[in-house]
Amino acid sequence: MKTYKEYLEACMAAGAAMRTIGETIGGRQIQMLTKGEGIPRALIVGGIHAREHITTDLLFALTAAYDGKTALDIVPALNIDGILLAQNGLNGLTMRMKDRAFLLRTNRGSEDFSLWKANLRAVDINNNFDAGWGQGKGNVFFPAPSGYVGSHPGSEPETQACVRRMDSGQYALVVAYHSKGEEVYWGFRSKRPYPEEARRVAEALGYSLKETPESAGGLKDYWIEKTGRMGLTIEVGEDRFPHPYPVSELPVLIKKHKDIFALFGEIAERLWMNGL
Numbered sequence: 001m002k003t004y005k006e007y008l009e010a011c012m013a014a015g016a017a018m019r020t021i022g023e024t025i026g027g028r029q030i031q032m033l034t035k036g037e038g039i040p041r042a043l044i045v046g047g048i049h050a051r052e053h054i055t056t057d058l059l060f061a062l063t064a065a066y067d068g069k070t071a072l073d074i075v076p077a078l079n080i081d082g083i084l085l086a087q088n089g090l091n092g093l094t095m096r097m098k099d100r101a102f103l104l105r106t107n108r109g110s111e112d113f114s115l116w117k118a119n120l121r122a123v124d125i126n127n128n129f130d131a132g133w134g135q136g137k138g139n140v141f142f143p144a145p146s147g148y149v150g151s152h153p154g155s156e157p158e159t160q161a162c163v164r165r166m167d168s169g170q171y172a173l174v175v176a177y178h179s180k181g182e183e184v185y186w187g188f189r190s191k192r193p194y195p196e197e198a199r200r201v202a203e204a205l206g207y208s209l210k211e212t213p214e215s216a217g218g219l220k221d222y223w224i225e226k227t228g229r230m231g232l233t234i235e236v237g238e239d240r241f242p243h244p245y246p247v248s249e250l251p252v253l254i255k256k257h258k259d260i261f262a263l264f265g266e267i268a269e270r271l272w273m274n275g276l
């Protein structure tokens, strides 16, 4: 597997432009890649939950391969701190003793962080957005490996970086990548925009299309709540595999998703031209 830096370099060698859209709790730069011509009309975000780092590998591969005309913005590793923690444990990160102690305590004393989902403040970024914040199933109100909503909506710098992009007004489509279950989630509460387009994405992947009645505080929840535009959560990978999703299965995922960026581009372009 390539390192994060090697992946970024490979994408730039394949024609992607890179920019920093924010900084994590751990002081790492959050990078966004842009591929295509003109103003990007779709935003695609992965690596939101630490242990779902297979989505980061997948988005890097799809970004390098994308040669469509419609420009796309891709954030392959929003929670880069958490990903490094899940992959390498505490020894993979440089941090203060007090932060190490906090993470160890929050992980119930275990040095195995492979199932960790949150960021370094033990906030679950996908429960931290300002959309029904604190009302989701599985929400917790104290630091935890998963499910902690944070001290207030948008409290985390990773969330804020993403919100700044979504508030830019330039996107017709926002897609959040998670793992696993082979599902495409659409809509937020009573807002259910673009069912036909959502169905097209699910059918192209062979995934089931579902609604998310118990979801709140998520990235796509925020996007739909705020704009009423098309937003999806895609859960990649089969449920029979464990977390973290085996890297040996990456080629299968890449094959399944190989035309999906082109479809995102086509849908986003059309929605934008039609005035949303």
Ligand SMILES: [Zn+2]
Pocket: 048, 049, 052, 126, 177, 178, 179
């Ligand atoms: Zn997830």
